[in-house]
Amino acid sequence: MAPVLQSSQPWVEKYRPRQVKDVAHQDEVVRVLTNTLETTNCPHMLFYGPPGTGKTTTALAIAHQLFGPELYKSRVLELNASDDRGINVVRTKIKNFAAVAVGSARHGGYPCPPYKIIILDEADSMTEDAQACLMPCGAPWRHTQKLQDSSSFVITSAGIIGMGMSLITGPIIEPLASRCAKFRFKPLTEEIMSSRILYISKEEGLNLDSEALSTLSAISQGDLRRAITYLQSAARLFGSSISSKDLISVSGVIPGDVVQALFSACRNGNFDMADKEVKNVIAEGYPVSQMLSQLYDVIVESDDISDEQKARICKKFAEADKCLVDGADEYLQLLDVASNIMRAISNMPQECSFGS
Structure with a gap:
């Protein structure tokens, strides 16, 4: 069967939840963040948990719900810390972005609070010096304490975050972790993943039998992003009818x-x-x-x-x-x-x- 002509847009982005309430299987996180959005009082936040469980999606959803599409680019700075990981990034990009003050006024039905949001994705890849600079005593805040209140950080990490003396922060330094409200993202269950994969398959006109669905859940190991990527790759290569063997061949998993x-x-x-x-x-x-x-x-x-x-x-x-x-x-x-x-x-x- 000839492959189905697919859109060039990655399905991970196409089916990414746009609101915090739509993030799957993170009930406690969603409940707390929904209250945060209602009050627009957004503290520095640290999202940690396994890959593909919704950390980045939640951070982006918060920013979109606070500022809307028109003010998003001027109020939100997204940095993938695995690429922008050095101390110079903190001293230039982050400092310059946070230095410009913003006002508080509803715009287009969005609350638009008087601060900016800086999203540091995969912050566990940042150097310790760069992480230290994010704190109030660090380089960006050395000359004025006002910058500390002009931005709210949302930090994501795949590491484990410890408490008190039982510290297991991995690459996230404790002084930075202690300044953030911590949110743990749980691994997705097979039932949750299967439900989402079936929804995407229906929207894209794909046929997945129960064996293929079970195989996809097994090879993705709780990572929904990985599962969606495998599904799109298989659809491009093998068409609308996807078997368990097709999924294994695109995943790199050994038979x-x-x-x-x-x-x-x-x-x-x-x-x-x-x-x-x-x-x-x-x-x-x-x-x-x-x-x-x-x-x-x-x-x-x-x-x-x-x-x-x-x-x-x-x-x-x-x-x-x-x-x-x-x-x-x-x-x-x-x-x-x-x-x-x-x-x-x-x-x-x-x-x-x-x-x-």
Whole structure:
């Protein structure tokens, strides 16, 4: 079947919720922010949680609901902190944007409060010096404290935010996190994701069977943005009827039978067969880091492997993943993992590992 002619607009943007109340599965966040919008008293906010759960969408919705389309560009500054991450960005873009005072007057039915909004997306990628400059004692506020009250920051982060002495802020420094109202975004359930995907499929005239829908939820791992992107890619390549196999091919996920073949060879203690399966993975061009991730799921869900054996295997997964990040040979690392799985399952003593 020929691919369906699709609009060039990404579906992630096309179906992005425009109002805070439409953000899915974040009931507590939506309830608090709805009250905030009614009073227009917007504090500095820190949104944290897994990717694809609505952090950026919520930040954009707040800005649109406060200022409307006409004043949005003059009142809202969007920065992707993974790109604009240095201290000079804070000292130039943010300082210059916040320096211009604005008044308070309703415009076109929107409240338009007397401050601006600065959205720092993926702020966990910013350097510590740049984050320190965002605080009142930092460089942008050194000469005048009035700038502190002229803008409200909305910061998004995929890291975990801790409280008090049990600090686990990840790359977000505690002095910055403590100045923000924190909002945790929960991972989306399979039911919520399936509902949204079915809605988009209906709007775009796509046919998804229950197996394809389940596969899409599994490979996207709770990331709705990723699921929508996979769906659009499959629609462009395969047309309106999309199968589970089509979704796997566009996602880069290794087919389950390939993973099971390697695991079965390790379970049977057949080194030659395991080596053959490892070579097949490398020859097919599958990323070994992805194979480790999927092997991890298989190992953890196996009922006939003891917790001690799982711990030994998972420890090796971590070591191999670190070696891959450092540039180690993929074939040697995957073969090393396979041999360690065989030793752990057979309860053989640990031996030296393959070098990188």
